[in-house]
Amino acid sequence: xxxxxxxxxxxxxxxxxxxxxxxxxxxxxxxxxxxxxxxxxxxxxxxxxxxxxxxxxxxxxxxxxxxxxxxxxxxxxxxxxxxxxxxxxxxxxxxxxxxxxxxxxxxxxxxxxxxxxxxxxxxxxxxxxxxxxxxxxxxxxxxxxxxxxxxxxxxxxxxxxxxxxxxxxxxxxxxxxxxxxxxxxxxxxxxxxxxxxxxxxxxxxxxxxxxxxxxxxxxxxxxxxxxxxxxxxxxxxxxxxxxxxxxxxxxxxxxxxxxxxxxxxxxxxxxxxxxxxxxxxxxxxxxxxxxxxxxxxxxxxxxxxxxxxxxxxxxxxxxxx
Numbered sequence: 371x372x373x374x375x376x377x378x379x380x381x382x383x384x385x386x387x388x389x390x391x392x393x394x395x396x397x398x399x400x401x402x403x404x405x406x407x408x409x410x411x412x413x414x415x416x417x418x419x420x421x422x423x424x425x426x427x428x429x430x431x432x433x434x435x436x437x438x439x440x441x442x443x444x445x446x447x448x449x450x451x452x453x454x455x456x457x458x459x460x461x462x463x464x465x466x467x468x469x470x471x472x473x474x475x476x477x478x479x480x481x482x483x484x485x486x487x488x489x490x491x492x493x494x495x496x497x498x499x500x501x502x503x504x505x506x507x508x509x510x511x512x513x514x515x516x517x518x519x520x521x522x523x524x525x526x527x528x529x530x531x532x533x534x535x536x537x538x539x540x541x542x543x544x545x546x547x548x549x550x551x552x553x554x555x556x557x558x559x560x561x562x563x564x565x566x567x568x569x570x571x572x573x574x575x576x577x578x579x580x581x582x583x584x585x586x587x588x589x590x591x592x593x594x595x596x597x598x599x600x601x602x603x604x605x606x607x608x609x610x611x612x613x614x615x616x617x618x619x620x621x622x623x624x625x626x627x628x629x630x631x632x633x634x635x636x637x638x639x640x641x642x643x644x645x646x647x648x649x650x651x652x653x654x655x656x657x658x659x660x661x662x663x664x665x666x667x668x669x670x671x672x673x674x675x676x677x678x679x680x681x682x683x684x685x686x687x688x689x690x691x
Contacts, residue, residue, distance in 0.1 A: 380660040381608040388612025397646040408501035419634035499587030502645040543596040554673040581614030584644035
Protein backbone atom coordinates (compact mmCIF):
# COMPACT_ATOMS: atom_id res chain seq x y z
CA UNK A 371 0.00 0.00 0.00
CA UNK A 372 2.85 2.39 0.83
CA UNK A 373 4.47 1.83 -2.57
CA UNK A 374 1.13 2.38 -4.28
CA UNK A 375 0.58 5.61 -2.33
CA UNK A 376 4.08 6.81 -3.20
CA UNK A 377 3.26 6.37 -6.88
CA UNK A 378 -0.04 8.25 -6.72
CA UNK A 379 1.45 11.76 -6.47
CA UNK A 380 4.07 11.50 -9.25
CA UNK A 381 1.53 9.75 -11.50
CA UNK A 382 -1.09 12.47 -10.91
CA UNK A 383 1.41 15.31 -11.42
CA UNK A 384 2.80 13.82 -14.62
CA UNK A 385 -0.68 12.98 -15.97
CA UNK A 386 -1.83 16.57 -15.43
CA UNK A 387 1.35 17.90 -17.03
CA UNK A 388 0.80 15.72 -20.09
CA UNK A 389 -2.84 16.80 -20.35
CA UNK A 390 -1.88 20.49 -20.15
CA UNK A 391 0.81 20.04 -22.79
CA UNK A 392 -1.76 18.49 -25.15
CA UNK A 393 -4.17 21.35 -24.44
CA UNK A 394 -1.68 23.98 -25.62
CA UNK A 395 -3.33 24.26 -29.01
CA UNK A 396 -2.07 27.82 -29.46
CA UNK A 397 1.07 26.15 -30.81
CA UNK A 398 -1.01 25.10 -33.80
CA UNK A 399 -1.56 28.76 -34.73
CA UNK A 400 2.16 29.47 -34.41
CA UNK A 401 3.06 26.53 -36.65
CA UNK A 402 0.45 27.40 -39.28
CA UNK A 403 1.57 31.04 -39.41
CA UNK A 404 5.16 29.88 -39.94
CA UNK A 405 4.42 27.35 -42.69
CA UNK A 406 2.05 27.84 -45.63
CA UNK A 407 2.34 24.16 -46.61
CA UNK A 408 1.31 23.18 -43.09
CA UNK A 409 -1.69 25.52 -43.19
CA UNK A 410 -2.82 23.94 -46.46
CA UNK A 411 -2.60 20.41 -45.06
CA UNK A 412 -4.54 21.38 -41.94
CA UNK A 413 -7.21 23.02 -44.09
CA UNK A 414 -7.43 19.89 -46.23
CA UNK A 415 -7.90 17.72 -43.11
CA UNK A 416 -10.71 19.96 -41.90
CA UNK A 417 -12.32 19.98 -45.34
CA UNK A 418 -12.23 16.20 -45.80
CA UNK A 419 -12.96 15.02 -42.26
CA UNK A 420 -15.03 17.93 -41.01
CA UNK A 421 -16.97 19.39 -43.90
CA UNK A 422 -17.34 16.31 -46.12
CA UNK A 423 -17.32 13.37 -43.68
CA UNK A 424 -19.02 14.85 -40.62
CA UNK A 425 -21.16 17.06 -42.85
CA UNK A 426 -22.43 13.97 -44.66
CA UNK A 427 -23.33 12.31 -41.35
CA UNK A 428 -25.12 15.45 -40.20
CA UNK A 429 -27.02 15.65 -43.50
CA UNK A 430 -28.07 12.02 -43.20
CA UNK A 431 -29.37 12.37 -39.65
CA UNK A 432 -30.94 15.83 -39.94
CA UNK A 433 -32.24 15.82 -43.54
CA UNK A 434 -32.28 12.43 -45.23
CA UNK A 435 -33.71 10.31 -42.40
CA UNK A 436 -36.43 12.87 -41.44
CA UNK A 437 -37.41 13.10 -45.12
CA UNK A 438 -37.65 9.33 -45.37
CA UNK A 439 -39.79 9.27 -42.22
CA UNK A 440 -42.09 11.85 -43.79
CA UNK A 441 -42.39 9.94 -47.08
CA UNK A 442 -42.40 6.49 -45.46
CA UNK A 443 -43.89 7.05 -41.96
CA UNK A 444 -43.45 4.62 -39.10
CA UNK A 445 -47.11 4.67 -38.10
CA UNK A 446 -50.33 4.32 -40.06
CA UNK A 447 -51.84 7.63 -41.19
CA UNK A 448 -55.64 7.81 -41.23
CA UNK A 449 -55.44 9.62 -44.57
CA UNK A 450 -54.35 6.34 -46.11
CA UNK A 451 -57.81 4.95 -45.61
CA UNK A 452 -59.21 2.54 -43.03
CA UNK A 453 -58.66 -0.50 -45.23
CA UNK A 454 -54.90 0.18 -45.37
CA UNK A 455 -54.58 0.94 -41.67
CA UNK A 456 -56.11 -2.41 -40.80
CA UNK A 457 -53.16 -4.16 -42.42
CA UNK A 458 -49.57 -3.99 -41.19
CA UNK A 459 -48.13 -4.84 -44.60
CA UNK A 460 -47.77 -1.21 -45.68
CA UNK A 461 -46.05 -0.19 -42.43
CA UNK A 462 -43.68 -3.16 -42.61
CA UNK A 463 -42.92 -2.37 -46.26
CA UNK A 464 -42.19 1.28 -45.44
CA UNK A 465 -39.90 0.24 -42.60
CA UNK A 466 -38.03 -2.14 -44.92
CA UNK A 467 -37.65 0.55 -47.58
CA UNK A 468 -36.39 3.12 -45.05
CA UNK A 469 -33.81 0.73 -43.66
CA UNK A 470 -32.73 -0.30 -47.15
CA UNK A 471 -32.27 3.25 -48.36
CA UNK A 472 -30.25 4.20 -45.27
CA UNK A 473 -28.05 1.12 -45.72
CA UNK A 474 -27.48 2.15 -49.35
CA UNK A 475 -26.17 5.50 -48.07
CA UNK A 476 -23.75 3.73 -45.75
CA UNK A 477 -22.57 1.09 -48.23
CA UNK A 478 -22.09 3.34 -51.25
CA UNK A 479 -21.04 6.58 -49.52
CA UNK A 480 -20.02 6.47 -45.85
CA UNK A 481 -17.95 3.27 -45.80
CA UNK A 482 -16.00 4.12 -49.00
CA UNK A 483 -15.59 7.69 -47.72
CA UNK A 484 -14.31 6.33 -44.39
CA UNK A 485 -11.68 4.17 -46.12
CA UNK A 486 -10.66 7.01 -48.44
CA UNK A 487 -10.48 9.46 -45.54
CA UNK A 488 -8.41 7.06 -43.42
CA UNK A 489 -5.82 6.47 -46.16
CA UNK A 490 -5.52 10.10 -47.29
CA UNK A 491 -5.51 11.46 -43.73
CA UNK A 492 -2.74 9.06 -42.71
CA UNK A 493 -0.57 10.41 -45.53
CA UNK A 494 -1.44 13.98 -44.59
CA UNK A 495 -0.56 13.40 -40.92
CA UNK A 496 2.98 12.53 -41.94
CA UNK A 497 3.22 15.75 -43.97
CA UNK A 498 1.79 17.78 -41.09
CA UNK A 499 4.34 16.36 -38.67
CA UNK A 500 7.18 16.93 -41.16
CA UNK A 501 6.27 20.58 -41.74
CA UNK A 502 5.72 21.23 -38.02
CA UNK A 503 9.08 19.71 -37.10
CA UNK A 504 10.74 21.68 -39.87
CA UNK A 505 9.41 24.84 -38.18
CA UNK A 506 10.78 23.62 -34.83
CA UNK A 507 14.14 22.99 -36.45
CA UNK A 508 14.42 26.21 -38.45
CA UNK A 509 13.10 28.70 -35.90
CA UNK A 510 14.28 26.81 -32.83
CA UNK A 511 10.93 27.20 -31.08
CA UNK A 512 12.08 24.41 -28.84
CA UNK A 513 15.82 24.58 -28.22
CA UNK A 514 15.95 21.09 -26.76
CA UNK A 515 14.56 19.67 -30.00
CA UNK A 516 17.09 21.33 -32.32
CA UNK A 517 19.47 18.82 -33.98
CA UNK A 518 22.57 20.30 -32.33
CA UNK A 519 21.13 20.23 -28.81
CA UNK A 520 18.44 17.58 -28.80
CA UNK A 521 19.36 14.87 -26.29
CA UNK A 522 17.85 12.21 -28.51
CA UNK A 523 19.66 13.14 -31.70
CA UNK A 524 23.09 13.56 -30.08
CA UNK A 525 23.06 10.51 -27.86
CA UNK A 526 20.99 8.14 -29.93
CA UNK A 527 21.62 9.01 -33.56
CA UNK A 528 25.36 8.78 -32.98
CA UNK A 529 24.92 5.05 -32.32
CA UNK A 530 23.25 4.47 -35.71
CA UNK A 531 25.68 3.85 -38.60
CA UNK A 532 25.56 6.10 -41.62
CA UNK A 533 24.82 5.15 -45.19
CA UNK A 534 22.99 2.00 -46.27
CA UNK A 535 23.40 0.26 -42.89
CA UNK A 536 21.73 3.16 -41.10
CA UNK A 537 18.85 3.17 -43.59
CA UNK A 538 18.42 -0.60 -43.21
CA UNK A 539 18.29 -0.29 -39.42
CA UNK A 540 15.75 2.53 -39.71
CA UNK A 541 13.51 0.50 -42.03
CA UNK A 542 13.79 -2.54 -39.78
CA UNK A 543 12.78 -0.48 -36.75
CA UNK A 544 9.80 0.91 -38.65
CA UNK A 545 8.58 -2.57 -39.58
CA UNK A 546 9.06 -3.75 -36.00
CA UNK A 547 7.27 -0.66 -34.64
CA UNK A 548 4.26 -1.11 -36.96
CA UNK A 549 3.87 -4.77 -35.99
CA UNK A 550 4.40 -3.94 -32.31
CA UNK A 551 1.71 -1.25 -32.26
CA UNK A 552 -0.70 -3.44 -34.23
CA UNK A 553 -0.41 -6.19 -31.63
CA UNK A 554 -0.68 -3.64 -28.83
CA UNK A 555 -3.86 -2.25 -30.38
CA UNK A 556 -5.30 -5.78 -30.48
CA UNK A 557 -4.50 -6.12 -26.78
CA UNK A 558 -6.23 -2.83 -26.00
CA UNK A 559 -9.33 -3.92 -27.94
CA UNK A 560 -9.56 -7.22 -26.07
CA UNK A 561 -9.05 -5.53 -22.69
CA UNK A 562 -12.01 -3.27 -23.46
CA UNK A 563 -14.35 -6.27 -23.14
CA UNK A 564 -13.33 -7.06 -19.56
CA UNK A 565 -16.37 -6.55 -17.29
CA UNK A 566 -16.44 -3.50 -15.00
CA UNK A 567 -12.78 -2.43 -15.36
CA UNK A 568 -12.55 -2.88 -19.13
CA UNK A 569 -13.75 0.60 -20.12
CA UNK A 570 -11.42 2.42 -17.74
CA UNK A 571 -8.42 0.31 -18.76
CA UNK A 572 -9.35 0.72 -22.42
CA UNK A 573 -9.45 4.51 -22.04
CA UNK A 574 -6.03 4.64 -20.39
CA UNK A 575 -4.38 2.29 -22.89
CA UNK A 576 -5.92 4.08 -25.87
CA UNK A 577 -4.63 7.36 -24.44
CA UNK A 578 -1.15 5.89 -24.23
CA UNK A 579 -1.36 4.49 -27.74
CA UNK A 580 -2.47 7.77 -29.33
CA UNK A 581 0.17 9.69 -27.38
CA UNK A 582 2.80 7.32 -28.73
CA UNK A 583 1.51 7.90 -32.27
CA UNK A 584 1.72 11.68 -31.77
CA UNK A 585 5.30 11.63 -30.50
CA UNK A 586 6.50 8.93 -32.88
CA UNK A 587 6.66 11.42 -35.76
CA UNK A 588 9.11 13.55 -33.81
CA UNK A 589 11.16 10.58 -32.63
CA UNK A 590 11.45 9.35 -36.21
CA UNK A 591 12.40 12.85 -37.37
CA UNK A 592 15.28 13.00 -34.89
CA UNK A 593 16.23 9.33 -35.46
CA UNK A 594 15.55 8.24 -31.89
CA UNK A 595 16.22 4.52 -31.60
CA UNK A 596 13.25 2.27 -30.95
CA UNK A 597 14.71 0.89 -27.70
CA UNK A 598 15.29 4.40 -26.37
CA UNK A 599 11.79 5.66 -27.20
CA UNK A 600 10.08 2.57 -25.74
CA UNK A 601 12.16 2.82 -22.55
CA UNK A 602 11.41 6.53 -22.20
CA UNK A 603 7.70 5.99 -22.90
CA UNK A 604 7.30 3.15 -20.38
CA UNK A 605 9.28 5.03 -17.73
CA UNK A 606 7.03 8.12 -18.04
CA UNK A 607 3.73 6.44 -18.87
CA UNK A 608 1.63 8.83 -16.72
CA UNK A 609 2.77 11.87 -18.71
CA UNK A 610 1.86 10.24 -22.01
CA UNK A 611 -1.44 8.93 -20.64
CA UNK A 612 -2.38 12.50 -19.81
CA UNK A 613 -1.25 13.76 -23.20
CA UNK A 614 -3.34 11.21 -25.11
CA UNK A 615 -6.51 11.64 -23.03
CA UNK A 616 -8.03 14.62 -24.94
CA UNK A 617 -7.61 12.82 -28.25
CA UNK A 618 -9.41 9.68 -27.05
CA UNK A 619 -12.38 11.38 -25.35
CA UNK A 620 -14.57 11.52 -28.51
CA UNK A 621 -14.66 7.71 -28.64
CA UNK A 622 -16.70 7.60 -25.44
CA UNK A 623 -19.17 10.37 -26.37
CA UNK A 624 -20.00 9.77 -30.03
CA UNK A 625 -20.96 6.94 -32.33
CA UNK A 626 -18.06 5.11 -34.06
CA UNK A 627 -18.29 7.02 -37.37
CA UNK A 628 -18.80 10.38 -35.68
CA UNK A 629 -15.95 9.78 -33.23
CA UNK A 630 -13.67 8.88 -36.13
CA UNK A 631 -14.49 12.17 -37.87
CA UNK A 632 -13.88 14.19 -34.70
CA UNK A 633 -10.62 12.39 -33.94
CA UNK A 634 -9.45 12.79 -37.54
CA UNK A 635 -9.77 16.55 -37.05
CA UNK A 636 -8.18 16.65 -33.59
CA UNK A 637 -5.33 14.20 -34.15
CA UNK A 638 -3.16 16.41 -36.40
CA UNK A 639 -3.52 19.23 -33.87
CA UNK A 640 -2.10 16.99 -31.13
CA UNK A 641 0.68 15.88 -33.49
CA UNK A 642 1.70 19.55 -33.71
CA UNK A 643 1.46 20.09 -29.95
CA UNK A 644 3.68 17.02 -29.52
CA UNK A 645 6.17 18.52 -31.96
CA UNK A 646 6.40 21.63 -29.78
CA UNK A 647 6.49 19.79 -26.45
CA UNK A 648 9.75 19.56 -24.50
CA UNK A 649 8.83 16.23 -22.96
CA UNK A 650 12.17 15.39 -21.35
CA UNK A 651 12.69 18.87 -19.95
CA UNK A 652 9.09 19.06 -18.67
CA UNK A 653 9.35 15.69 -16.93
CA UNK A 654 12.71 16.57 -15.37
CA UNK A 655 11.38 19.88 -14.03
CA UNK A 656 8.47 18.09 -12.33
CA UNK A 657 10.66 15.75 -10.29
CA UNK A 658 11.18 18.37 -7.60
CA UNK A 659 7.42 18.99 -7.46
CA UNK A 660 6.17 15.46 -6.81
CA UNK A 661 9.32 14.35 -4.96
CA UNK A 662 9.07 10.78 -6.12
CA UNK A 663 10.11 8.41 -8.86
CA UNK A 664 7.51 6.92 -11.14
CA UNK A 665 7.95 3.19 -11.52
CA UNK A 666 8.28 1.92 -15.05
CA UNK A 667 5.39 -0.18 -16.39
CA UNK A 668 6.30 -2.65 -19.17
CA UNK A 669 3.33 -1.70 -21.34
CA UNK A 670 4.72 -3.34 -24.47
CA UNK A 671 6.00 -6.55 -22.82
CA UNK A 672 3.46 -8.89 -24.44
CA UNK A 673 3.55 -7.02 -27.76
CA UNK A 674 7.36 -7.22 -27.81
CA UNK A 675 7.37 -10.97 -27.20
CA UNK A 676 4.74 -11.65 -29.85
CA UNK A 677 6.40 -9.32 -32.36
CA UNK A 678 9.79 -10.98 -31.86
CA UNK A 679 8.28 -14.44 -32.26
CA UNK A 680 6.38 -13.37 -35.39
CA UNK A 681 9.54 -11.95 -36.99
CA UNK A 682 11.52 -15.07 -36.11
CA UNK A 683 9.05 -17.17 -38.08
CA UNK A 684 9.69 -15.22 -41.31
CA UNK A 685 13.13 -16.76 -42.15
CA UNK A 686 11.74 -20.24 -41.43
CA UNK A 687 8.79 -19.63 -43.73
CA UNK A 688 11.10 -18.44 -46.50
CA UNK A 689 13.29 -21.51 -46.10
CA UNK A 690 10.27 -23.80 -46.40
CA UNK A 691 9.28 -22.11 -49.65
